[in-house]
Amino acid sequence: MAKREMKLAYVMLLPTFAIVLAIVMGPLLANFWISFKPVQLGDLRPASLITNERLRGDAENAGDAVAIEYRIRNSSRDDTIAGAGFTDTLPEGLTPTALDERCTVSGQFLTCELGDIEGGFRDRIRIEATVEPSYLENALNPRDSRPVITGTADNVLTNFEFSLENFRRVFSSSEFWHVLRVSMYYTIFGTAGALVLGLFAAQLLNTTFAGRGFLRGLFLFPYVAPVIAVAFTWVVLLDPFSGTLNSILQQIGFIDSPVNFFGERAVTINLFGLQFDFPVALSTVIAFEAWRYFPLSFLFILARMQSISSEMYEAAEIDGATPLQQFWYLSLPQLAGILAVLFLLRFIWTFNKFDDIFLLTGGAAGTRTLTVDVYEQAFAVSNLGAGAAVAVVVFIVLLTFSLLFFTFSPKDEA
Amino acid sequence: MTRPGIGFIAAVVSGGIWGACWMIVISVIFMLVSGAITRPPVGIALLAGVASAAVLAATMPSQRTPGIQIASIAAIIVLLGGLTLGAPLGLPLSQVPLYQLVAIAILIVLIWISNRLVIGDLSGGSLPRYQLELMFIRMMKGLGFVVFTVIVALPFYVMVMTSLKSQQSLLANPLDFSIDLSQGAESLFRSYIELFTQFRFGTFLINSAIVSVATVIITLAFSIPGAYAVSRLRFPGQAFLSRSILLIYMVPAIVLVIPLYAVFSQIGLRNTLTGLMVVYPATTIPVALYMLQGYFRGLPAELEEAGLMDGLTRVGVILKITLPLSLPALASVALYVFMIAWNEFLFAFMFLDNIDIFTLSRGVVSLNSSEVPRQHLMAGAVVATVPVLFIFLWFERFLVSGLTAGSVKG
Numbered sequence: 001m002a003k004r005e006m007k008l009a010y011v012m013l014l015p016t017f018a019i020v021l022a023i024v025m026g027p028l029l030a031n032f033w034i035s036f037k038p039v040q041l042g043d044l045r046p047a048s049l050i051t052n053e054r055l056r057g058d059a060e061n062a063g064d065a066v067a068i069e070y071r072i073r074n075s076s077r078d079d080t081i082a083g084a085g086f087t088d089t090l091p092e093g094l095t096p097t098a099l100d101e102r103c104t105v106s107g108q109f110l111t112c113e114l115g116d117i118e119g120g121f122r123d124r125i126r127i128e129a130t131v132e133p134s135y136l137e138n139a140l141n142p143r144d145s146r147p148v149i150t151g152t153a154d155n156v157l158t159n160f161e162f163s164l165e166n167f168r169r170v171f172s173s174s175e176f177w178h179v180l181r182v183s184m185y186y187t188i189f190g191t192a193g194a195l196v197l198g199l200f201a202a203q204l205l206n207t208t209f210a211g212r213g214f215l216r217g218l219f220l221f222p223y224v225a226p227v228i229a230v231a232f233t234w235v236v237l238l239d240p241f242s243g244t245l246n247s248i249l250q251q252i253g254f255i256d257s258p259v260n261f262f263g264e265r266a267v268t269i270n271l272f273g274l275q276f277d278f279p280v281a282l283s284t285v286i287a288f289e290a291w292r293y294f295p296l297s298f299l300f301i302l303a304r305m306q307s308i309s310s311e312m313y314e315a316a317e318i319d320g321a322t323p324l325q326q327f328w329y330l331s332l333p334q335l336a337g338i339l340a341v342l343f344l345l346r347f348i349w350t351f352n353k354f355d356d357i358f359l360l361t362g363g364a365a366g367t368r369t370l371t372v373d374v375y376e377q378a379f380a381v382s383n384l385g386a387g388a389a390v391a392v393v394v395f396i397v398l399l400t401f402s403l404l405f406f407t408f409s410p411k412d413e414a
Numbered sequence: 415m416t417r418p419g420i421g422f423i424a425a426v427v428s429g430g431i432w433g434a435c436w437m438i439v440i441s442v443i444f445m446l447v448s449g450a451i452t453r454p455p456v457g458i459a460l461l462a463g464v465a466s467a468a469v470l471a472a473t474m475p476s477q478r479t480p481g482i483q484i485a486s487i488a489a490i491i492v493l494l495g496g497l498t499l500g501a502p503l504g505l506p507l508s509q510v511p512l513y514q515l516v517a518i519a520i521l522i523v524l525i526w527i528s529n530r531l532v533i534g535d536l537s538g539g540s541l542p543r544y545q546l547e548l549m550f551i552r553m554m555k556g557l558g559f560v561v562f563t564v565i566v567a568l569p570f571y572v573m574v575m576t577s578l579k580s581q582q583s584l585l586a587n588p589l590d591f592s593i594d595l596s597q598g599a600e601s602l603f604r605s606y607i608e609l610f611t612q613f614r615f616g617t618f619l620i621n622s623a624i625v626s627v628a629t630v631i632i633t634l635a636f637s638i639p640g641a642y643a644v645s646r647l648r649f650p651g652q653a654f655l656s657r658s659i660l661l662i663y664m665v666p667a668i669v670l671v672i673p674l675y676a677v678f679s680q681i682g683l684r685n686t687l688t689g690l691m692v693v694y695p696a697t698t699i700p701v702a703l704y705m706l707q708g709y710f711r712g713l714p715a716e717l718e719e720a721g722l723m724d725g726l727t728r729v730g731v732i733l734k735i736t737l738p739l740s741l742p743a744l745a746s747v748a749l750y751v752f753m754i755a756w757n758e759f760l761f762a763f764m765f766l767d768n769i770d771i772f773t774l775s776r777g778v779v780s781l782n783s784s785e786v787p788r789q790h791l792m793a794g795a796v797v798a799t800v801p802v803l804f805i806f807l808w809f810e811r812f813l814v815s816g817l818t819a820g821s822v823k824g
Contacts, residue, residue: 002648008728009647012639013655016699019636023674023696024662030673044679157676204558215559217807218566224806225570226757228778229795233573236788239588244572247588248442251453291565322547352666355759359779371668378672379764391669398666 028395035388036162041379047076047119047153049084053143059131066094070112070125076153078119084151085113090127091144093135098128114151166389170377175368180397183369185279186286187351193290194346195339198297203327205298206305216302223295231359234288238262265366281365285357289350297342304338305331344405351398370394418472419540421549425471425533426464428553432528433463433490435560440521441503442589446571448513449592452504455497459525462493467529471538487526494522528556570799577605577793584788605793613790614769615797618777622756622798625690625773629755630748632695633702637747640699641706642732646718656707662700667760675764685767693761698751705750709743710736749809756802774798 050073057066068090074081090096090108099105103112103125112125170176201219205212222230237245238261246258261284266277308331316326354371357363363372370390378387437459441452469486470478494502501507502518532552536545575591576584583590593602600607609615643649644656674693678684683692713736721731737744762776772780778794 005647006649009643009649009652012643012647015636016640016703019692019696019699020662023693024665024670027670027673027677028665030677031669034672034676044676157680200558201562204555204562215563217810219562220806220810221566221570221803224753224803225799226775226778226795226802227759228757228775229573229799230569232778232782232791232795233569236576236792237569237572242585242588242788244446244568244588244591248445251442251445251451251589252438252456253453320544322544323551324547348664352664352668354666354668359759371666374668374672384672384676388672391666391672394666395669398664402661402664 031388031391031395034157034385035166035392036164037157037385037388038163038165039157039385041382041384043155043157043384045075046155047074047079047081049073049081049086049114049117049149049151050075051086051147051149053088053147055141055143056126059135062131062133062136064131065097066129066131068094068127068129070127070147072114072121072123072125074117074119074121076119079153080116080118081151081153082116084115084117084149085111086147086149087111088147089145090129091135091141092138093132094129095132096127096129098126100125100127103127117151166383166385167392169386170389170393176373178366179368179370179373180393182282182367183351183371183397185282186289186357186367186369187347189286190289190293190350190353191343191346193286194293194350195297195342197290197294198299198301198342199335199339201294201298202301202305205302219298220295222292227292227355228359230292231288231356235262235360238284262361263365279366281361281367285360285367288360289353289356292356293346293350297346300338300342301335304335308334347405348398348402351401352394370397417539419538420546421536421541422468422471422538424541424546424549425467425529425536425538428532428549429463429465429467429525429529430460431463431553431557432532433466433525434460435557436463436521436524436528439560439564440517440524444503444513444517445589446575446591448510449587449590450505450510450513451587451589455494455502455504458494458497459521461497462490463525463529465489465493466526467533470529470533473538475535475537483526483530486529487522490522490525494518532556573792573795573799577789577796578602579789581787581789605787605789606797609790609793609797613777613781613794614772615774615777615794617770618772618774619797619801621687621771622774623801625687625694626752626755628691629694629698630751632691633698633751634744634748636695637699637702637706638732638737638744641703641710642736644703645707645710646715659700659707660704663697663704667697671760671764674761678765684765685771686765687771689765690758690761690773693765694755694758698754702747702751705747706740706743709740713739745809749806753802753806 052071054069054071055066056069058064059066070086070088072086074084088110090105090110092108094108096105096110100112102114103110105111105127110127114123205216205219237243240246240258240260240263243258245261246255249255250258259280262281264280266279268275269278312330313326316330321329352371353369354375357367357369357372358375361367363369363376368376371394374387374390374394376387377390378384434456437454437456441454444450445452466486466489469482469489473482498504502521503514505514507514532549534549534552536549541549571591575593578593579591595602644652644659670693675684678689683689717735717739718731721735722728726734757775758773759775759779762773763779766772766776769780774794774797778791778798781791781794
C-alpha cells in the first residue's frame with residue numbers, strides 16, 4: 001500500500017519535474033556553462049554550407065545542352081567546415097554529360113564531396129547535361145529538389161574549450177561595482193518602500209466604511225496592470241517636456257523648471273550647508289517599484305490584520321493604551337511574521353527584477369542594475385558569454401542572500 | 415468657548431494641512447478637467463483651513479450647533495474669497511465659470527468636512543495623550559486616503575486620457591485633458607481605431623489570449639496532481655518538496671533567458687508561440703503547486719478517506735471530492751497564472767520577432783518609438799490593461815481569499 005502510494009506520488013509529480021528540469025534547472029546549469037565560453041550572439045548559428053542552384057542554358061528541345069550550376073559558400077568568414085558536401089536529386093530527363101571532379105552521379109543522384117573548407121570559401125560547381133524528352137514533358141525545375149547539406153563545424157557552445165575571459169572582463173570593468181551598488185540601493189529601498197506603503201494602505205482599509213471594496217480594488221490596480229502599460233504611463237506622465245506631473249508641480253510652484261525624472265543622473269542638493277548628490281533617476285525607478293508592488297504587501301498585511309482578534313485591542317483600550325501604542329505594541333508584533341516573509345520575498349523578487357528598469361530608463365542615467373547589465377552585455381553588446389557571466393553573479397548574490405535570510409530568520413514564520 | 419490648549423493647536427495645524435491639500439488636489443483636477451491654467455493660491459487655502467478649524471475647535475464639542483458649522487464654512491469662504499480678491503482658484507471667476515463654481519463649492523465642503531471629521535467630538539482645550547493621538551491618526555488616515563487615491567488613480571487617468579488626445583494638444587498644454595465630445599466618436603477614438611486597423615492589435619490580442627489561456631490550462635494540469643501528491647501522499651522527499659518548491663520561483667528569469675534563447679534558437683522554438691507556452695508554465699507551475707498544496711492540506715482528509723472506503727480510486731477521489739471542494743483555490747490560481755502570463759514581458763520581448771505572433775506586451779513595446787505618437791502608445795497600454803483588469807475585478811474575491819488563504823498561515 002505504502003509502496004503503491006509512493007509510486008503514485010512520483011507519477012503525479014513527474015510532469016512537474018520534467019518541465020521544471022527542462023526550463024528552469026537545465027538553463028540554470030547551461031548558464032554556468034555559457035559563462036565560461038567566449039560566445040557571441042552570432043555564434044548561435046554554427047558555420048554551414050550554403051548552396052544556390054540554378055539552370056544555365058535553354059532547355060527547349062530534346063538534345064539541348066544545359067548546365068546545372070551550384071554556387072556554394074561557407075556561411076562563416078572564420079570557421080572551417082569539416083567534411084563539407086551535399087547531395088541532390090537531378091530532375092528526371094537531364095542526363096549528366098560532364099561532371100565537376102568533386103562530384104559523382106549514380107542514376108539521378110548527385111553527390112559532391114568538398115572536403116574541409118575554410119571560412120569565407122566560395123566556389124561554383126557545374127554539372128553539364130543534355131535534355132531528354134521526358135524532362136520537357138514533366139516541366140521540372142532543378143530547384144524543386146533542395147540539396148541536402150553535409151558537414152560539421154565546430155560549435156563553440158558545445159565544444160570543451162573554456163575560458164575565464166568573461167569573468168575577467170566583468171570584474172575588471174570599472175562599471176561593475178557601480179552596477180552592483182545601484183542594484184543594492186534599488187533592491188533595499190524598493191522593498192522597504194513597497195512594504196511601508198503596503199502597511200500604511202492596510203491600516204487605512206482595516207476599518208469598514210462605504211466604498212471600502214472599491215478602494216481595495218483600486219489600490220490593487222498597479223500590481224494587476226501589465227508592466228509595459230504602467231511603465232510607459234509613468235514615462236509619459238513624468239516626461240520633462242509634455243509630462244503632466246512636471247506641469248502640475250510647476251503650477252503649484254513646487255519646482256521652477258521641469259525635472260527630467262528618468263534622464264537626470266543626479267542633482268546637487270544644498271541642505272543646511274551640507275551638499276550631497278541626490279540620484280534623481282534612481283530614486284524615480286525606486287518610487288515606481290514601491291508604487292507598483294505595494295498592493296501585494298498591502299493584500300497580505302490586510303489579511304493578517306483581519307485575523308488578529310479584536311479582544312486584544314479591547315483589553316488594551318481598557319488598560320488605557322493610546323492608538324499609537326496599540327499599533328506599536330500590539331499590531332506590529334502580530335505583523336512581524338508576515339512582514340518578515342514579505343520582506344524576504346520582495347527583496348528577492350526586486351533583486352531579480354528586469355522589466356521595470358529596462359522599460360523606464362533602459363539602464364541609463366545611473367539606474368543600471370545587474371539584471372539590466374545581463375541584457376546589455378548579452379544582447380546589446382552581443383556578447384552572450386559576458387551576459388551569462390553577469391547572470392552567474394546575479395545568481396550567486398541571490399543565493400547568498402537566501403542562505404543568510406534562512407539562517408537568521410526565525411523558523412516558525414515560513 | 416474653551417480655553418485654547420494643545421487640542422486647539424493640533425486642530426489648527428490639521429486645518430492648515432487640509433486647506434493646502436484640498437486646494438492642490440481640487441485645482442489640479444479642475445485644470446485636468448476644464449483645460450484652464452491656474453496657479454492655485456495654496457497659502458491662502460492653508461489660512462482658510464486654519465480659520466475653519468479654529469472656529470470649530472474654539473467651541474465646546476457640545477456647543478457646536480449648526481450655526482457654528484455655518485460659521486466654520488463662512489470662515490473658509492471669506493478668507494478664500496477675500497484674500498484672493500475674488501479669485502479663489504487663482505483665476506477670475508468669469509473664466510470657465512461653471513467648472514470654477516463647482517470646484518470651489520467642492521473645495522469648501524471638503525475642507526470643512528475634513529476639519530469636522532478630524533476634530534470630531536474632541537475639544538480644543540488641553541487634551542490627554544489618547545485623544546491627541548486620535549486626532550493625529552484621523553488626520554493621517556484622511557491624508558492617506560487622499561494620497562493613495564491620487565497616486566494610484568492619476569497614472570491610470572493620464573493613460574486613458576492621453577490615448578484620447580492628440581500629440582499637438584498635449585505638447586501645447588500637458589495639463590489639458592478636457593474631452594471635446596463634439597468631435598464625434600470616430601475622432602475621439604482615432605488612436606484605438608488605428609491600432610486595430612494599422613497596427614494589428616486585434617492579432618496581438620488573440621495571441622495574448624491564446625498564450626495566457628494555454629498557460630493556465632497547462633499549469634493546472636501539471637500542478638493539480640503535483641500539489642495533491644505533495645499534500646496527501648506519503649513518499650520520501652515529501653516534506654522537502656513541499657518546502658522547497660517555491661525556491662524554483664526565486665530563480666531570476668534573466669538568468670534563464672540567455673540559455674533558453676541559445677537553445678530555442680537552435681531547435682527552432684524561439685520565434686514561436688509554442689516556445690512561450692513552454693516557458694510560461696514552467697515558471698508558474700511551482701507557485702501554483704505551492705498555493706494549491708496549502709489549500710489541499712486545509713481540506714478535511716476524512717472526506718477523502720470516506721471516498722476511498724466507498725471504493726473510489728485515488729483518481730476518483732481527486733476528481734469527485736478534492737477538486738469540487740477546491741474550486742475557489744483553483745479559480746484564484748488560474749486567475750493569478752493568467753495575470754502572470756498576460757503581463758509577461760521579458761520572454762515575449764526576447765523571443766518574438768515575427769509581427770504575426772506578437773503578444774500584447776511585445777506589441778506595445780513596438781509602439782515605443784519616436785515615429786509613433788504618444789496617444790497610440792497609451793491606447794496600446796489601455797488595450798493591454800483593460801482585459802486583465804476586467805477579469806481581475808470580476809474574480810477579485812477569489813484571488814484575494816485564495817492568495818492569502820493558501821500561503822499565509824501564522
